[in-house]
Amino acid sequence: MSRRTPDTPADPVEDYLDRLFVTLSGSPRQVRHTLAEVEAHLRDAVAEGVAAGLTEPAAQAQAVARMGPVHGVTGRGPALTRPSMAMARRLALTAALIGGAGFLAIGAAGVFARLLLTVRGDAFLTAPWPAGSYTRADCARWLAGDPGTHSCVTAMLADHVGDFLLQATAAGLLGLIALAAYLALRQRWQDRATLTALPAGTAEALGTALAGLAAVVCLGQAVNTEMVQHGIGAGEPWSLGAAAAVAAVAFALAFRRALRRAAPG
Amino acid sequence: MRSERLKGHLDLLLLSVLSRGPGHGYEVITRLRDRSAGAFELPEGTVYPALHRLEEAGLLASAWEIVSGRRRRIYRLTLAGEAALAEQSQQWNEFSGSVARVLGTRTPAAVLPWRSALPGVTA
Numbered sequence: 001m002s003r004r005t006p007d008t009p010a011d012p013v014e015d016y017l018d019r020l021f022v023t024l025s026g027s028p029r030q031v032r033h034t035l036a037e038v039e040a041h042l043r044d045a046v047a048e049g050v051a052a053g054l055t056e057p058a059a060q061a062q063a064v065a066r067m068g069p070v071h072g073v074t075g076r077g078p079a080l081t082r083p084s085m086a087m088a089r090r091l092a093l094t095a096a097l098i099g100g101a102g103f104l105a106i107g108a109a110g111v112f113a114r115l116l117l118t119v120r121g122d123a124f125l126t127a128p129w130p131a132g133s134y135t136r137a138d139c140a141r142w143l144a145g146d147p148g149t150h151s152c153v154t155a156m157l158a159d160h161v162g163d164f165l166l167q168a169t170a171a172g173l174l175g176l177i178a179l180a181a182y183l184a185l186r187q188r189w190q191d192r193a194t195l196t197a198l199p200a201g202t203a204e205a206l207g208t209a210l211a212g213l214a215a216v217v218c219l220g221q222a223v224n225t226e227m228v229q230h231g232i233g234a235g236e237p238w239s240l241g242a243a244a245a246v247a248a249v250a251f252a253l254a255f256r257r258a259l260r261r262a263a264p265g
Numbered sequence: 266m267r268s269e270r271l272k273g274h275l276d277l278l279l280l281s282v283l284s285r286g287p288g289h290g291y292e293v294i295t296r297l298r299d300r301s302a303g304a305f306e307l308p309e310g311t312v313y314p315a316l317h318r319l320e321e322a323g324l325l326a327s328a329w330e331i332v333s334g335r336r337r338r339i340y341r342l343t344l345a346g347e348a349a350l351a352e353q354s355q356q357w358n359e360f361s362g363s364v365a366r367v368l369g370t371r372t373p374a375a376v377l378p379w380r381s382a383l384p385g386v387t388a
Contacts, residue, residue: 033329037290037313037338044291044335045309068308075314 012057012064013042019070025191038073074191086193093185093194094203100178101207102214105247107172110165112239120235122157126164127225127233129156164236201258207251215244275315277357278305280324280342280350287341289332290316316340324349 017039024031042063049059067073117125134156142155145162149155189195218241225234282288282296293316294309319325324346327338342350 033338034313034317036336038310040289040335040337041291041294041309066308067310069310072308073310073313075311075318 010057012060013039013046016042016064016067016070020073021192022196023070023074023191023193025074031192034073038067042067086191086197089185089189089194090197093182093189094198094206096178096182096185097203098207098210100175100182101247101251102211103171103175103178105175105211105214105243106168106240107175108246109239109243110168110172112242113161113165113168113235116235116239117161120231122154122161123232125233125235125239126157126160127229128153200261201255204251204255204258208248208255211244211248211251215241215248217241218244274357275307275311276319276324277350277353279312279315279319280346280353283325283340283342284347284350287339289337289339293340319346 017035020038021031021035024034026034042060045063045066046056046059049062050056052059054062113125139152139155142152142159143149146155146158149158218237220241222234222237222241225231225237278297279293282293282300285296288296290312291309294312297305297312316325316327320327320340322345324343325340326343327340329336330339331337332339
């Protein structure tokens, strides 16, 4: 909507053009041309109304009424021009980007964990459960999954490491799917209403904050585990923290790029 | 006339209006209203997606010109547009004639008094 100071009277033609501007999709040239066409049309209609004896405001109101709803000019259904629909689309894009990047970061943490595993072993990645917190049946299950060992603790660690790596891989695949969906939807939803439903860089800023918070929490937990448990079980928070930190840096760079793109000039 | 009913024939009507000479969007709407004696009232904005679609299809061409001190996009019929107009006019004439014959009791001109707005149709 046009910004109005108290001494600026309402202008239905300007308001209509504002609504049309945020709704039109297509290349910048197509948007400019359609706006210019419609503005010339409205000005002609206002001039005709004034020539027929209407006051300027009445002629403006009549011109806008005869033009019909904005979605008639865009040639798309009214549902697509509702601000709520544009906002829903923008939020879906934001969720797909942040969720996809988050899951992909967990998948990357699995890759870091594999590297740590080769250097420091299972006990560095996950801590064994305290004695008495598991049953003989648990032990038997873990040993059955790792027939090469006779130690319940070793089998437990191997089981937990396997679970973590499997979950990380699944999360990584889910992240790739979500990011692919994000790219496809972003390509499809190019209308200005969707693009401008949230301020530029909102998703990137939110992603930076969430990934940064996750990095601080995970890395803090890793340091604490190093100090309290002498590194036993620190590998998991280290790998998650490192992946979150990488994601936070990537989001921060994307945020800076978004702000530069949005800056005038 | 209800705009929903008109939409199905909008392309034909726009081609017909522009066959009488180039014009910008407001002129097109004005000619359409005048030639239909006010029978064709539709939200004026709906002509633009139709004009753009016809241009994309190669049936119209447009150019920006300064007319009456205002920059305007002037549409004109292409050769392909003339051919499409002739074909669609023929289809419409056949259809409206068939409807009139089914209705039986009225002449086509009485049933569709506004049809003279279409090219190639005489009342």
